[in-house]
Amino acid sequence: MTNTELFKTIFKRKSVRKYAMTPLPPEIFTQIQDYASVAKPLDTSIRYEFYYMGEEDVKGLLAIKAPHYICIFSEKKQGYLMNAGYLLQQIDLYLSANHLGSCWLGMGKLSKNIPSIKDGMEFVIMLAFGKASESVHREKINEFNRKSLSDISTAEGVEELLEPVRLAPSATNSQPWLFSGRRDQIIVCREKLNFIKTALYEKINQIDMGIALYHLMLSLEYYKKTAILDFETTSVPTGQEFIAQVKIGRAKEKRDD
Ligand SMILES: Cc1cc2nc3c(=O)[nH]c(=O)nc-3n(C[C@H](O)[C@H](O)[C@H](O)COP(=O)(O)O)c2cc1C
Structure with missing residues (x-):
């Protein structure tokens, strides 16, 4: 995936809120993890970690139901929220460029089985993702x-x-x-x-x-x-x-x- 492909995806991406609940094939899931593992932070001094979850790991009445979620945990340090946005947007665009649905989920909460602090890092936010059961892209700019x-x-x-x-x-x-x-x-x-x-x-x-x-x-x-x-x-x-x-x-x- 090149940055030019990600750039072009900006002009058609949208939030996807309806998902097929079948998990993604393992090889696709691995490609996503590989891409996320080389995402570029805004501030290299901030420690963070991506964490993947399934349907059962997320709660919240307003949470979107999806087969997968990627969360970011981060050290709480000056600029950590911007850094989290910068990092996860790379994944949002990557998913969309690969014709998969994704949606930022500020309303999503971790269910009780997932600790909100890991290794001194705090849960920040998550993206829902998976195979979409609605259109993944916009056709025209005026749909934004x-x-x-x-x-x-x-x-x-x-x-x-x-x-x-x-x-x-x-x-x-x-x-x-x-x-x-x-x-x-x-x-x-x-x-x-x-x-x-x-x-x-x-x-x-x-x-x-x-x-x-x-x-x-x-x-x-x-x-x-x-x-x-x-x-x-x-x-x-x-x-x-x-x-x-x-x-x-x-x-x-x-x-x-
Ligand atoms: C930080 C952040 C948190 C968001 N939280 C939610 C959410 O909890 N639920 C939801 O349905 N959409 C959520 N969204 C999606 C926004 O509503 C959406 O990006 C915005 O309305 C623009 O629409 P578009 O993404 O389709 O272009 C969130 C977006 C961002 C960037």
């Missing part, structure tokens, strides 16, 4: 229910780079991101939350930002740009919280296709 580019960006000259980020999934489709800056430097921000929303969305929105950053990195790679992520705070528009700045450099010689 998303904010427009002008709603999420004031940056100039980077429309093409940001389109795949605009399409990123987010919890309750809140799309909490805002981009500013220019061609050689994109500033990534997150909408500041009011008191009530903080309680509900503070954690999950950080996962969303990790997802958006992964889409941005895939986009920069596809468009043959170099990117340096810098988490050193800079000034941001009113009402926004700084997440990262991305310094964009000259074209690379080649990408992986």
